[in-house]
Amino acid sequence: MIKGLDVRANERQFIELKEYIDSIRQSQGILMQTLHKAQEIFGYLPIEVQKFIAHEVDVPLAEVYGVATFYTQFSITPKGKHKIGVCLGTACYVKGSQLVLDKLSKELKVSVGETTEDNEFTLEATRCLGCCGLAPVMMIDGDVYGKLEPKKIPEILAKYKD
Amino acid sequence: MKIFRSHVLVCGGTGCSSSNSALIKQRFEEKIKELNLDEEIQVVSTGCFGLCEEGPIVIIYPEGSFYARMTVERVDEICEEHLLKGRIVRKYLFDESAREEKIKPLSEVEFYKKQKRVALRNCGVINPEDISEYIARDGYMALGKVLTEMTPTEVIQLVKDSGLKGRGGAGFSTGMKWSFAAPNQADQKYVICNADEGDPGAFMDRSVLEGDPHAVLEAMAIAGYAIGATKGFIYVRAEYPIAVHRLEIAIKQAKETGLLGKNLFNSGFDFDVEIRLGAGAFVCGEETALMQSIEGKRGMSRNKPPFPANKGLWGKPTIINNVETLANVPQIILNGPGWFKSFGTVKSPGTKVFALGGKINNTGLVEVPMGTALREVIYDIGGGCPNNKEFKAVQTGGPSGGCLTKDHLDIPIDYDNLTAVGSMMGSGGMIVMDEDNCMVDIARFFLDFTVDESCGKCTPCREGTKRMLEILDKITEGKGTMEDLDKLEKLAINIKETSLCGLGQTAPNPVLSTLKYFRDEYEAHVLEKRCPAGVCQSLLRYIITMDCKGCTKCARICPVGAIEGKVKEIHVINQDKCIKCGACMDACTFHAIIKK
């Protein structure tokens, strides 16, 4: 069971989100942008935040939930401290990115889409990152690692473990 | 305006940025300042040069020296030698350009020689964050011409005459699309730029947005004038942060310069552009799903008609054009339809950008006239497969396309020819595969993708692709039967015919084309329980060779105790127990364990 978000303790974040919504309120169809912003602020989209957005943007909660779960970039569960995304675009795949992903999964003892028990890493398979010249690639917190081989993985992970 | 005697262009595209081009640029700036040359030499961050394999790339003008595989460490030497003393540092130049005594200009390097850059004309040439550099390259002249000298009908006719077809995949006439939306009366119409480039391995749209964002804005305004729309949206993938950033800057600068906004060129025409971000849904590249997403809903496609030109975004007439298509428009307006038709084929005029990737030497972006043979792109420009491996197949059109074999290498590339052999142009991804790639596995890979990305609205796509994937899984695990192959084919044809939108209608293509051209590989999996390329895990066997020294390391590491053997004797893997995790192979210090 995921622990609920303490609305009180995160009041500042809610104010920030409200200010953002107010700044774009005159545009049409702002739900997606709002969810992007909310995820940036909270790191994920807990139900409390979804409720808040439903109220502020004036769309039913069911629709907010529907959109939040339709798109892969939105997450309704918290993520680990470091996000690892292994590119499974075609160019990376033919150069063996699946083996890289398997190695990570083994090293971190999690399946794709899961977060390690210590909340340090979330392992994801991403769509094409567009640096096909460096294939196979993965991204950790915005840093790209290219021309990977499974045996390079432990060394890279070590940099993020402290 | 300040004039510099030398320009250092550093590639700021995603590929080169990923290998630290920003740090290289920073070091150039620091070192140039140190040498007191900052008043004379300008450092510019540009869009993609195309030859991503050789990145990070730096080009120094006026000489046009092409420094490849740059590192921060090399910067100081280049500054001291080249920039200060005028001595080009040959050892760091792109290998091919420095091979002979006379340094080859970029335009004569094999990779660039056969290219014709129209959509990419400014990529790697201008600073995308400076509108004046775009204007220097005739930027916004087409918009000015259209607004001051042409009627909307004339604009549409001109684009029709050019024969420009949508570069996003389907290849529908751009001029026709515009002409459907123009006569519709409405209080508001929209122009949408589809920058939801989802095909894995295709990144030309991103490169255009990163390297030449104003060309897209200019074209959108031209389209707006042609159909009577005053508002544009760019729907771009959130995975493209650099492109989004450059677009934001471009929109801001265009507004400040009065090239977006109210009463452009004193013509009474207003046009404004807003960016909307996707959130990771491949189906949103389909136009009806894309519009749903801009409206802030789940991106699910719907039936056509009504077509967007009649009932689009928020029910208003809308045209949706792809990035690369739009990037061609200003050039067509300025140079005329005749110029555009002078490249390419009669049915498909102009050029097309391809993203070369996979098992190929020169990974990167290439723009060639339509009708160029696959062989020229893959061998002459792309340099063939690395490590002397044999070319097996090229996949075009992403998850909607198919795999072609070496028998197809001499086909001139255009929309009709690729469709005729069971693939498609798609957005222009071109992934090369060699003997080490298993075609059944590739088909499974694409199906896995479409199953994941199906929006779930129509049954054939939602359920059908899943059943196909299950069959493919069965085959790659060595449990398939010959009946499965027939079933697979039947299902594929059904899904193609009955799906709601382009995603489902094309999803079976990778399976159908591999079944057609690589049936022997499927049969090897089914009949011989063997994966000829040695990719499919379940069909592989780990074997210990005579090189084994009997160190017992593998036996100790094996999680299921499948390895037996005494100290200093050759070990043996019990194939019944082995789970093919590969841990033994990683552990062996003598490379005595192989996969077969």
Next chain:
Amino acid sequence: MKSLEELKKLREESIKNIEMRNTDKDIRVVVGMATCGISAGARPVLTTLVEEVAKRNLGNVQVVQTGCIGMCTLEPIVEVYTADKEKVTYVHIDPEKAKRIVSEHLVNNNVVVEYTIGSAEKQ
């Protein structure tokens, strides 16, 4: 932006900066920029040439630097290569002389004989 003329004016301004990135040109002006050239004052000569060429919109002229030309006592040296003619070598050039080379040789195709290596050797 109110008119096409306004945009064209803006383009003319901007083109001067970016023209350098076109390497396909008929005339090449080469300035010796080795240690000897620099200490004799080649840097201001180079920048003057670049500025003058840009100011006059000489789109077919490329100004580049090179290493030691080999006649250190005659530095700063400027060489002009044209497509049809032979190389002309100017010696002991300063920014003022550079301006004259641009206006007379590059614009009007009249070699400034008095600055050439031939007349310098006669002296």
